[in-house]
Amino acid sequence: MSEAGLVEDAVFRKSTLGVGRWMTVIGILSAVALLLAVLCLQFGAQFVGIKEAVRMLNQMVGAPGGSESDVSTMATILLHVRLPRVVLGFLVGSCLAAVGVALQALLRNPLADPYVLGVSSGAALGVSIAVLFGVGTTALTVTALPICGFIGSLVALVVLYRMAASYDRLPIYSVLLAGVILNAICSALIMFITSIMDPSRSFGMMTWLMGSLTAPTYPTLLVFSLYALVCLGLLFRQVKVLNIMAFGEEAARSLGIDTECAKRHIFLVSALATGAVVSVSGMVGFIGMVVPHAVRLIVGADHRLVMPASALIGGTFLMVTDTFARTVVSPSELPVGIMTALVGGPFFVYLLVWRKDRMS
Amino acid sequence: MKRRQQGILTGMPFMANITPRTFVDDAGRKLYIAKAPTRVVSLAPSITEMLFALGLDEQIVGVTELCNYPAAALSKPKIGYARPNLESVVALRPDMIVAPQEFLRADLLAKLEELKIPVFLIEAKSVDDVLMQLQSLGKIFNKTKVSDTVTGAMRDRIAGVTKRIMTSKRKRVLYVLNSHPLITVGPGSYIHHMIELAGGINVARHSASAYPRLSLETVLQEDPEVIIFPVGSLESIPKSEQEEWKRWSNLSAVRHRQLREVSSDALNRPGPRVVEGLELLARAIHPEAYLSGEAPHSP
Numbered sequence: 001m002s003e004a005g006l007v008e009d010a011v012f013r014k015s016t017l018g019v020g021r022w023m024t025v026i027g028i029l030s031a032v033a034l035l036l037a038v039l040c041l042q043f044g045a046q047f048v049g050i051k052e053a054v055r056m057l058n059q060m061v062g063a064p065g066g067s068e069s070d071v072s073t074m075a076t077i078l079l080h081v082r083l084p085r086v087v088l089g090f091l092v093g094s095c096l097a098a099v100g101v102a103l104q105a106l107l108r109n110p111l112a113d114p115y116v117l118g119v120s121s122g123a124a125l126g127v128s129i130a131v132l133f134g135v136g137t138t139a140l141t142v143t144a145l146p147i148c149g150f151i152g153s154l155v156a157l158v159v160l161y162r163m164a165a166s167y168d169r170l171p172i173y174s175v176l177l178a179g180v181i182l183n184a185i186c187s188a189l190i191m192f193i194t195s196i197m198d199p200s201r202s203f204g205m206m207t208w209l210m211g212s213l214t215a216p217t218y219p220t221l222l223v224f225s226l227y228a229l230v231c232l233g234l235l236f237r238q239v240k241v242l243n244i245m246a247f248g249e250e251a252a253r254s255l256g257i258d259t260e261c262a263k264r265h266i267f268l269v270s271a272l273a274t275g276a277v278v279s280v281s282g283m284v285g286f287i288g289m290v291v292p293h294a295v296r297l298i299v300g301a302d303h304r305l306v307m308p309a310s311a312l313i314g315g316t317f318l319m320v321t322d323t324f325a326r327t328v329v330s331p332s333e334l335p336v337g338i339m340t341a342l343v344g345g346p347f348f349v350y351l352l353v354w355r356k357d358r359m360s
Numbered sequence: 361m362k363r364r365q366q367g368i369l370t371g372m373p374f375m376a377n378i379t380p381r382t383f384v385d386d387a388g389r390k391l392y393i394a395k396a397p398t399r400v401v402s403l404a405p406s407i408t409e410m411l412f413a414l415g416l417d418e419q420i421v422g423v424t425e426l427c428n429y430p431a432a433a434l435s436k437p438k439i440g441y442a443r444p445n446l447e448s449v450v451a452l453r454p455d456m457i458v459a460p461q462e463f464l465r466a467d468l469l470a471k472l473e474e475l476k477i478p479v480f481l482i483e484a485k486s487v488d489d490v491l492m493q494l495q496s497l498g499k500i501f502n503k504t505k506v507s508d509t510v511t512g513a514m515r516d517r518i519a520g521v522t523k524r525i526m527t528s529k530r531k532r533v534l535y536v537l538n539s540h541p542l543i544t545v546g547p548g549s550y551i552h553h554m555i556e557l558a559g560g561i562n563v564a565r566h567s568a569s570a571y572p573r574l575s576l577e578t579v580l581q582e583d584p585e586v587i588i589f590p591v592g593s594l595e596s597i598p599k600s601e602q603e604e605w606k607r608w609s610n611l612s613a614v615r616h617r618q619l620r621e622v623s624s625d626a627l628n629r630p631g632p633r634v635v636e637g638l639e640l641l642a643r644a645i646h647p648e649a650y651l652s653g654e655a656p657h658s659p
Contacts, residue, residue: 045577076610077577203595204538207573212541215576217607331578332567333541 025299029312033090036316040086040323041078045330053078081215088221089213089322089336090315091228092281093291095273097314098235100288101295101307102266105242107164109175111351113289114274117160117175118182119153120285123271123278124209125186126152128193131205146227149275156182157267211284211337213322224280231273232311238266239303246301284337286344287314293351383500386493387461387481396502397456397478401439401449404460407482408433409631410494411458413510414503422452428593429625429633446471458482458497484630486553487518487638494632510632517635518557521642525559528646533560534584534613537571539601542579546572550630558641560586580610586645587613590624620644 042048056075096114103112103119114120130148163178190209194202216224241262244252249259277284291314292306299305318336321343325336382392401422402408408427411420417432424441427433439448446468449457454477459469461483472479480500484490491511498507533555537543545551546567555562563582564574587605589597602621606614613619622644627637643650 045575046581073580073583073610076608077580080607081576081580198596201596203543204540207538207541207543212573214540214542217604326575326577329568331564331575332546332569332572333575334573335541 022305025305026308026312029309029316033312033316033319036320037086037090040319041082043323043327044077044082045327046074046077048074048078084218084221085213085215085322085326086319088216088224088280089319091225092213092277092284092315093287093318094311094315095228095231095277096284096287096318097291097310098232098307099270099273100314101292101303101310102235102238102242102270103288104292105246105303106263106266107175108246108248110293111176111289111348113286114153114270115283115285115287116183116289116348117156117179118186119156119160119271119274120278120283121183121186121190122156123149123153123275124283125189125193126150126155126275127279128190128205131201132193132197143223145279146224146272146276149277149279150272151275152186153274153278154268154271156186157271161267207335208282210335211282211340212325212333212335213281216280220280224276227276228273231269231276234269235266235273236307238262238269239307242266242303242307246303282335282337284318285341286348287318287340289351290344290347291317293347383480383496385461385481385496386483386489389481391478391480393456393478393500396500397454399452399454400456400458400501401452401454402427402458403439403444403464404482404629405429405625406484406629406631407458407460408436409629409633410490410497413632414494414498414501414506416501416503419501421454422449426593444468450475450477456480456500485548485550487557487630487634490630490632490634491515514632514635518638521558521635521638524649525642525646528559528649530559530561531585531645532563532582532612533645534563534579534582534587536587536589536597536605537595539597539604542574542576543571544574546570546574551627554627554634554638554641555645558638558645560641560645580608583610583612585612585616586618586620587611588641588644589619589621590627591621592624592626592628595624595628 038050041053042050052074056072056078059072059075099119100113103114103117104110106112114123126148127145129152130145160175160178160182163181164175194205197205241252241257244255244257245259245262252259252262292310295306295310295313299309318340321339322336325334325339328334381394382390384390398419399421400411400416400419402411402420403424405424405427408420408423409429412430412432420433420436422439423433423436424444425438426441427436427438437448437452439445439452442463443465449472457472457477457479459479459481461481464479464481469479469481480497482493484493491514494507494511494514495504498504498510535545535551535555537545544564544567545555545562546564546569547562548570552562552565552570563579563584564572567574589602591597602619605611605619608614622640623637626633626640629637
């Protein structure tokens with residue numbers, strides 16, 4: 001590790017990233033995320049002010065002996081519907097953004113995103129197959145579905161990489177094309193599964209595929225948080241390698257980095273994160289592409305800062321869009337996948353058409 | 361002056377023809393059917409049930425894959441469901457097709473019209489619509505006596521339900537079509553109408569669409585007294601998913617154990633069994649009204 005440290009020092013001798021700057025940026029972003037989380041908690045089918053929320057919490061703490069039916073409806077809404085959903089939204093958003101950063105660096109492609117590249121579709125296919133064979137109705141659901149999603153997205157990633165790596169250096173457009181093809185194949189297979197499935201279950205499947213967050217039970221949230229935090233931790237550990245890989249594999253190899261091992265590691269973690277995310281939220285698109293770009297515009301290209309900042313902003317972004325999704329047409333809700341795609345789609349076009357000079 | 365003459369000359373013979381055997385379907389299309397059809401294809405389970413209820417066993421030559429009631433429907437030739445196979449429909453040489461308006465694709469309808477196969481479209485938004493459709497089908501197939509008996513019996517049973525629940529207080533009802541995310545029935549849907557008829561108040565009555573994704577927060581605020589899960593062949597909420605609703609222990613329905621299953625086959629099919637569905641629903645919403653034995657007969 002010390003060798004890698006030396007290498008990194010050599011590469012980033014002139015890097016302006018000091019501990020102070022890192023702390024400032026992450027501190028500000030965390031504060032903003034926390035502030036917005038509190039704001040998001042207030043909005044819903046009915047607005048709950050902070051004062052009221054605090055008063056309710058006090059009441060509950062003051063009278064812990066009361067039976068559950070005594071707890072007011074508003075408290076249940078806050079603690080069991082909104083809070084787990086806001087937390088889930090944050091974790092899903094962070095994972096997607098972090099995976100986006102990793103894939104963009106690894107494939108050296110600014111348009112890489114688990115959704116665009118078909119990795120999400122692969123995960124969705126894995127989960128669909130699991131549901132078809134009845135995994136979705138057992139006690140294993142919470143732990144098993146992310147694994148099935150992981151297998152699906154891993155297969156998708158490996159196929160994607162093999163298709164695109166037939167060239168020496170991965171050209172941006174061939175990676176995108178490979179993603180388009182993967183998406184097409186996976187969605188055809190998913191449609192096949194939903195059409196042979198029991199019609200009573202295919203309906204639920206279609207709504208899940210649209211990408212939506214629901215209020216998870218706390219055990220479910222706990223299991224998912226474990227998946228998400230482990231993946232985020234493992235991705236954060238790779239930031240230095242990503243920095244060097246961004247110069248190209250040749251350069252990285254000449255600097256003494258085991259690129260194959262690093263790639264395998266990052267692919268595995270990305271697939272696991274995508275699988276877990278898709279199993280709880282379906283296909284939420286474009287966060288992995290939009291957020292890292294925005295972050296790089298603000299803080300520069302150093303992955304040591306881009307990775308955690310993207311995770312924070314990605315989480316905040318999904319948390320806020322989900323708040324819109326559940327309040328805009330109240331008392332009904334919109335699938336949050338629609339909102340993120342409406343924001344992300346135009347941004348994708350912008351990058352593709354007006355910023356192509358920067359991509360080559 | 362000239363205009364009126366034209367009207368008399370051209371309009372009269374046409375009007376003489378129109379009266380007895382011209383029918384208007386639910387899409388507002390006019391169909392002239394010279395004699396009672398002898399080979400009919402049904403494109404929906406509810407329609408199959410209606411045709412069987414009218415005693416048309418012999419005339420039915422084709423049904424959908426989902427038609428499982430009455431038992432005789434199972435042995436009829438199948439022609440698919442969501443995308444009926446045009447070739448197998450034509451091969452059955454029908455002289456009449458009865459189809460649901462909302463599910464029949466426009467291109468298929470155009471093709472059938474081109475092939476000169478009369479298509480009678482049906483769309484039920486309420487129980488009254490079902491009764492009217494049974495009457496029209498009775499006229500088309502010269503079975504008015506049977507249709508009068510069938511609809512008469514249905515009216516009696518509906519009146520029986522109304523009488524039963526007359527003294528009961530209306531209850532707030534949540535009808536679960538899907539739990540994650542929650543999807544329910546809203547105004548404009550057929551089930552919403554049935555819930556109101558069975559003495560319930562739909563908690564999603566303020567939604568804008570017929571099948572809204574209702575926010576869980578609204579459910580908790582509205583506090584349904586009864587939660588209904590459809591179970592059956594086409595729509596079904598598995599037991600494990602029903603159990604998950606018990607975590608919302610604040611809900612009156614959960615506190616008082618009013619989580620109920622209703623056969624979706626009877627409820628979802630706007631056919632003759634709709635009264636059965638209505639009775640099941642009323643029984644699920646107002647079990648207390650059904651405690652005292654037999655239904656009081658209407659005077």
